[in-house]
Amino acid sequence: MRVVLFCHSLLSDWNHGNAHFLRGVVTELCARGHEVRVYEPGDAWSMRNLLAEPRAKEALDAVRFTYPRVRPLRYDPRTLHLEGAVEGADLVIVHEWCTPELVQRLGQLRAQGGRFRLLFHDTHHRSVTAPHELASYDLNPYDGVLAFGEVIRQLYVSKGWARRAWTWHEAADTRVFRPMPGTERSEDLVWIGNWGDDERTAELHEYLLKPVEALKLKATVYGVRYPESAREALAEAGISYTGWLPNHEAPEAFARAKVTVHVPRRPYVRALPGIPTIRPFEALACGIPLVSAPWWDAEGLFRPGMDFLVARTGEEMKRMLAELLADEAMRREFALRGLRTVLARHTCAHRVEELLIICRELGLETRPAQPMTQERVTA
Numbered sequence: 001m002r003v004v005l006f007c008h009s010l011l012s013d014w015n016h017g018n019a020h021f022l023r024g025v026v027t028e029l030c031a032r033g034h035e036v037r038v039y040e041p042g043d044a045w046s047m048r049n050l051l052a053e054p055r056a057k058e059a060l061d062a063v064r065f066t067y068p069r070v071r072p073l074r075y076d077p078r079t080l081h082l083e084g085a086v087e088g089a090d091l092v093i094v095h096e097w098c099t100p101e102l103v104q105r106l107g108q109l110r111a112q113g114g115r116f117r118l119l120f121h122d123t124h125h126r127s128v129t130a131p132h133e134l135a136s137y138d139l140n141p142y143d144g145v146l147a148f149g150e151v152i153r154q155l156y157v158s159k160g161w162a163r164r165a166w167t168w169h170e171a172a173d174t175r176v177f178r179p180m181p182g183t184e185r186s187e188d189l190v191w192i193g194n195w196g197d198d199e200r201t202a203e204l205h206e207y208l209l210k211p212v213e214a215l216k217l218k219a220t221v222y223g224v225r226y227p228e229s230a231r232e233a234l235a236e237a238g239i240s241y242t243g244w245l246p247n248h249e250a251p252e253a254f255a256r257a258k259v260t261v262h263v264p265r266r267p268y269v270r271a272l273p274g275i276p277t278i279r280p281f282e283a284l285a286c287g288i289p290l291v292s293a294p295w296w297d298a299e300g301l302f303r304p305g306m307d308f309l310v311a312r313t314g315e316e317m318k319r320m321l322a323e324l325l326a327d328e329a330m331r332r333e334f335a336l337r338g339l340r341t342v343l344a345r346h347t348c349a350h351r352v353e354e355l356l357i358i359c360r361e362l363g364l365e366t367r368p369a370q371p372m373t374q375e376r377v378t379a
Helices: 018-031 045-051 056-066 082-086 100-111 131-135 150-158 201-215 228-236 247-255 266-270 278-285 314-326 328-345 348-361
Strands: 002-006 035-041 073-075 091-095 117-122 144-147 165-167 187-192 219-222 239-241 257-262 290-292
Touching: 002 018, 018 035, 018 278, 018 348, 045 056, 056 247, 082 100, 091 100, 100 117, 144 150, 144 348, 150 165, 187 201, 187 247, 201 228, 201 239, 201 314, 219 247, 228 239, 247 257, 257 278, 257 314, 278 290, 278 328, 290 314, 314 328
Parallel strands: 002 035, 002 091, 035 073, 091 117, 117 144, 144 165, 187 219, 187 257, 219 239, 257 290
Antiparallel strands: none
């Protein structure tokens, strides 16, 4: 099968969690003999921010080494010949971070007789928090939507935004995210995540900063978009803040710590139950015990209480962290159960299998394909 993916960026994961999963999907498809061509805009804001980091060149070199099959074509929207870009494709996937103009132009190509199947990939909460934005998209020419949660899939169908929709959860790229036995657990706790747009500020104080400070843990936080007030609060809690961490280095960070936590953003708790986002998948794939702030696993992806612990209050978080840190056997058991669940159900290989089933529903032949022509494409 010949696949074309349009996305914001796969080279940069700076404040861009979508890159994590899509890198793994592209790698898995290529490993199975499918051809995948990826297009990302040359001026992607995630890339601009990455290039401002002190380790930018080193990080980009490492991404190319870690993901040798991920070779995006960076394009200028003013010169990209879209017909050439999709020529020979069986399947075209458009991530929802692409510009509305690109979404519309691809829909027009499909409506005008494009022989490829066209899918829109939604991995954000704005279907609930900003539905007017999605309602303005014309997805009628699209063959369907890949929604990263059942509640989002139902919205697309019930509101008539798309003809068909499938639930397609994110998952861990277990080629990269895996346990690293032999690494010294030199820290008590690590948290990898971005401060964000005040979507979980109170929750981070209650479920991360306060428990760490009360227990006097040796803890490190990685991420971006931390305002000065957040950095000051971390310092007051005794937490080391080290800024941006390239995502492919996260397994090493997890390996150095005894536990981690999951603090979901408010929209995923209140309006989008069943969507854990990418971080818990990746953490559990690395074999680290995890304690989550309140989150309802409405779709039964995991076994809360067995694969990880769930703290209903900040006090429960403090107690559970203390128990885990005091009991190595308990940590080992939770780490093993969480890892087994990911390996059994939530890898990028599982998601590619699901994608191929969807493709067959759309009438596509999913055997490996001959290379596509790249003529007439200006990127």
